[in-house]
Amino acid sequence: MVIQKPRVFTPIECNGEISYIESLMCHKKVYVKSFGCQMNKLDTALVTSALEDAGFSFTPSVKEADVVLINTCSVRDHAEQRVLSHLGHLKHMKRSRPDLVVGVIGCMAQRLGDRLLEHEAVNIVCGPAEIPQISDFVAKAVQDRQKALAVTERIRHKGSQQQSQALEEFESVYGIENEQIPAQAFVRVMRGCNNFCSYCVVPYVRGPEVSRSPEAIIEQIRKLAEHGVKQVTLLGQRVNSYKYKHGGKIWSLADLLEAAGDIAGIEWLRFVTSYPSEEFFDQIIEVMAGSPKVCEYLHMPAQSGSDRILKAMNRNYTSRWYLELLERARQIVPEIAIAGDFIVGFPGESEEDFQATVNLLEKARYKNTFVFKYSPRPGTNSDKRLTDTVAAKVKQRRNVELLAVQERISDELSRQFLNREVKVLVEGLSKKPHLNMADAGDNPQLVARTAGDWIVVFNGPESLTGKFANVKIESASPLTLFGRPI
Ligand code: 5AD
Ligand code: SF4
Numbered sequence: 001m002v003i004q005k006p007r008v009f010t011p012i013e014c015n016g017e018i019s020y021i022e023s024l025m026c027h028k029k030v031y032v033k034s035f036g037c038q039m040n041k042l043d044t045a046l047v048t049s050a051l052e053d054a055g056f057s058f059t060p061s062v063k064e065a066d067v068v069l070i071n072t073c074s075v076r077d078h079a080e081q082r083v084l085s086h087l088g089h090l091k092h093m094k095r096s097r098p099d100l101v102v103g104v105i106g107c108m109a110q111r112l113g114d115r116l117l118e119h120e121a122v123n124i125v126c127g128p129a130e131i132p133q134i135s136d137f138v139a140k141a142v143q144d145r146q147k148a149l150a151v152t153e154r155i156r157h158k159g160s161q162q163q164s165q166a167l168e169e170f171e172s173v174y175g176i177e178n179e180q181i182p183a184q185a186f187v188r189v190m191r192g193c194n195n196f197c198s199y200c201v202v203p204y205v206r207g208p209e210v211s212r213s214p215e216a217i218i219e220q221i222r223k224l225a226e227h228g229v230k231q232v233t234l235l236g237q238r239v240n241s242y243k244y245k246h247g248g249k250i251w252s253l254a255d256l257l258e259a260a261g262d263i264a265g266i267e268w269l270r271f272v273t274s275y276p277s278e279e280f281f282d283q284i285i286e287v288m289a290g291s292p293k294v295c296e297y298l299h300m301p302a303q304s305g306s307d308r309i310l311k312a313m314n315r316n317y318t319s320r321w322y323l324e325l326l327e328r329a330r331q332i333v334p335e336i337a338i339a340g341d342f343i344v345g346f347p348g349e350s351e352e353d354f355q356a357t358v359n360l361l362e363k364a365r366y367k368n369t370f371v372f373k374y375s376p377r378p379g380t381n382s383d384k385r386l387t388d389t390v391a392a393k394v395k396q397r398r399n400v401e402l403l404a405v406q407e408r409i410s411d412e413l414s415r416q417f418l419n420r421e422v423k424v425l426v427e428g429l430s431k432k433p434h435l436n437m438a439d440a441g442d443n444p445q446l447v448a449r450t451a452g453d454w455i456v457v458f459n460g461p462e463s464l465t466g467k468f469a470n471v472k473i474e475s476a477s478p479l480t481l482f483g484r485p486i
């Protein structure tokens with residue numbers, strides 16, 4: 001159900017000026033909390049930008065907020081439990097502050113819909129495809145405290161023309177001011193997923209795969225570049241399956257990367273996340289080899305090294321084929337840094353299956369790996385058909401064991417950087433104090449990344465934030481390189 005657009009243009013005086021109802025919101029402070037992947041972070045940035053345009057301001061403190069917005073993730077149960085625990089706190093807070101408006105947006109909103117709206121704390125439930133309406137919902141709830149539900153019915157069906165146009169507009173008016181890291185931006189190239197990996201909730205909460213038009217994407221990147229963005233990361237659940245018929249040809253991710261590489265000001269391009277697939281693979285890796293702007297980095301999850309488990313996961317490849325694909329990438333781009341994801345404790349995963357995953361990890365020589373314990377997601381095929389047989393303790397042990405193997409590999413790979421100079425893009429002040437060099441002067445510690453996504457920490461002037469620098473690496477740990485600017 002989608003509620004009526006609640007726009008009421010009542011003249012109102014705000015900061016000495018006669019304005020309309022949306023400007024009244026300038027008195028209202030919003031606290032935004034975001035869970036989940038990069039796609040969600042991008043949605044949070046879009047929503048923040050829209051609320052700002054509607055006259056809201058923001059606060060880092062829940063206590064000061066008139067509105068609390070939580071952008072949620074449903075990929076694992078743990079992420080949902082954290083949201084529910086936040087809502088528990090907010091419920092208590094609302095008893096003494098009944099005016100507080102609480103909105104839940106994102107994947108969990110879409111998954112649970114009216115069940116979430118029944119929660120005592122919640123005023124607004126808004127799924128990912130409905131976020132263009134978010135400022136209207138919030139404005140309305142601030143006025144009347146009524147509950148509002150906006151989730152997409154029949155989410156697996158292609159959305160209406162009107163809905164995709166609203167999402168397109170919402171996406172393209174987005175301002176760079178909200179980006180967390182200076183000079184960097186994320187651009188969605190496609191929405192949804194059609195892959196139906198048996199454990200994954202994404203196709204059920206984000207709908208079918210839809211590629212955005214190359215014109216819109218390129219125009220957006222051009223605008224970002226005009227505003228000083230140097231690095232753009234193209235986002236898609238299966239970004240390498242990007243496909244769009246335009247101008248008499250079919251555009252692939254390789255074409256997009258080439259076109260984006262021609263935009264003045266853009267210096268680094270990345271793309272995440274890739275699915276192990278033959279389609280367009282060589283073209284994409286060849287663009288990486290040929291274009292100095294396309295970073296030598298590939299995030300391509302294997303999920304398991306056991307063919308039996310891969311089949312049950314509906315991943316459509318074997319471990320051998322996957323390793324051959326990595327080999328092909330390394331032949332074309334020898335310096336390529338590869339990252340992976342694994343799920344341990346998938347239903348029926350035996351010690352032998354797990355050992356096959358360890359073997360794959362040893363051979364894949366990833367730069368880093370994200371390891372997740374299998375979490376049954378309601379509605380997915382693995383949850384419907386299989387029992388979550390692997391005990392929590394076993395999942396935990398496998399998780400730790402896999403990470404230990406990866407740590408040894410990351411350590412070996414990171415040592416190759418010792419005494420080498422690397423080019424980095426500086427993200428800003430380092431949050432954790434890692435090193436204190438005696439001769440660093442007054443310079444704070446900065447965090448930066450190489451084209452291959454290695455984290456580099458060094459002491460340097462804060463003014464380097466958002467700029468490229470060259471750093472000589474002097475020491476290395478499995479996940480971080482330490483050095484000195486040249
Ligand atoms: N349980 C555990 N991990 C999951 N992932 C996706 N679904 C699940 C699940 N049900 C992991 C996959 C994916 C990453 C984003 O999250 O490894 O690549
Ligand atoms: Fe989920 Fe698989 Fe789609 Fe990734 S490719 S979002 S794991 S269904």
